[in-house]
Amino acid sequence: MTAHQNPRGDVAVLVPAAGAGVRLGPGAPKALRLLGGEPLLVHAVRRVAAAPSVAAVVVAAPAAEVESVRALLADVAPVVVVPGGDTRQESVAAALRAVPAGPQIILVHDAARALAPPALVESVAAAVRAGADAVIPVLPVVDTVKEVSADGVVLGTVERSALRAVQTPQGFRRDVLAAAHAAAVDALTDDAGLVEKQGGVVTCVPGSEYALKITRPFDLALAEHLLATAPPVSAG
Numbered sequence: 001m002t003a004h005q006n007p008r009g010d011v012a013v014l015v016p017a018a019g020a021g022v023r024l025g026p027g028a029p030k031a032l033r034l035l036g037g038e039p040l041l042v043h044a045v046r047r048v049a050a051a052p053s054v055a056a057v058v059v060a061a062p063a064a065e066v067e068s069v070r071a072l073l074a075d076v077a078p079v080v081v082v083p084g085g086d087t088r089q090e091s092v093a094a095a096l097r098a099v100p101a102g103p104q105i106i107l108v109h110d111a112a113r114a115l116a117p118p119a120l121v122e123s124v125a126a127a128v129r130a131g132a133d134a135v136i137p138v139l140p141v142v143d144t145v146k147e148v149s150a151d152g153v154v155l156g157t158v159e160r161s162a163l164r165a166v167q168t169p170q171g172f173r174r175d176v177l178a179a180a181h182a183a184a185v186d187a188l189t190d191d192a193g194l195v196e197k198q199g200g201v202v203t204c205v206p207g208s209e210y211a212l213k214i215t216r217p218f219d220l221a222l223a224e225h226l227l228a229t230a231p232p233v234s235a236g
């Protein structure tokens with residue numbers, strides 16, 4: 001199957017999906033765990049592929065699951081599947097190398113954020129299209145945040161008014177993301193961080209509660225409930 005979803009689109013989405021899911025507990029690699037009877041990866045790819053701007057999707061799968069992931073996604077969307085790496089950053093870099101020529105906007109989206117709506121994909125892409133080098137969806141931090149020592153003693157309270165919790169999809173001009181990964185020295189927890197290290201400007205757009213990262217068992221249980229009320233997949 002071709003890598004092209006919508007030949008008129010200007011966006012390629014990289015989906016890092018090669019993580020083990022240690023915090024979710026023993027079982028299959030996290031992207032293949034079930035939510036509403038379907039793997040998290042299927043939910044994530046279905047939603048990004050439904051966004052009208054998306055021309056191509058590249059999935060970084062667990063190395064041992066590349067063929068099974070290809071088969072799993074064959075009826076969901078046209079995708080390229082490559083083996084992921086030992087870290088999220090390596091998985092994104094592997095997917096980036098496989099992006100077809102054409103799209104000049106690249107989004108990076110965690111398979112673990114399985115319910116992120118197509119409308120969020122479109123709003124991130126639109127902000128890049130409007131001229132931003134890099135765009136991240138964010139939500140305000142609602143808890144009081146404290147810095148705590150390794151032995152559990154509070155060192156201080158962090159002023160939270162300027163803090164934001166960062167989600168995916170994160171969006172980039174293609175040349176900006178390529179340069180940031182090429183220059184990467186340390187493994188960071190998100191791609192926008194690599195752009196920041198290069199002195200790039202990262203712009204925020206409003207995130208979505210549905211784009212929660214399914215990390216621990218409670219998140220999966222919460223996502224099962226959210227699935228019933230999630231925006232329709234066609235809401236690009």
Ligand SMILES: Nc1ccn([C@@H]2O[C@H](COP(=O)(O)OP(=O)(O)OP(=O)(O)O)[C@@H](O)[C@H]2O)c(=O)n1
Binds near residue numbers: 018084
């Ligand atoms: N080597 C890795 C590690 C993570 N990821 C992906 O990066 C996203 C965010 O990672 P996270 O939710 O932390 O997943 P895991 O690394 O699987 O979680 P854990 O740390 O609990 O094992 C996930 O879609 C995950 O599959 C990846 O592609 N390659």
Ligand SMILES: C[C@](O)(CO)[C@H](O)COP(=O)(O)O
Binds near residue numbers: 088167190191
């Ligand atoms: C990219 C990310 O989802 C943004 O919040 C997050 O940094 C991934 O973190 P993890 O270390 O893979 O859990």
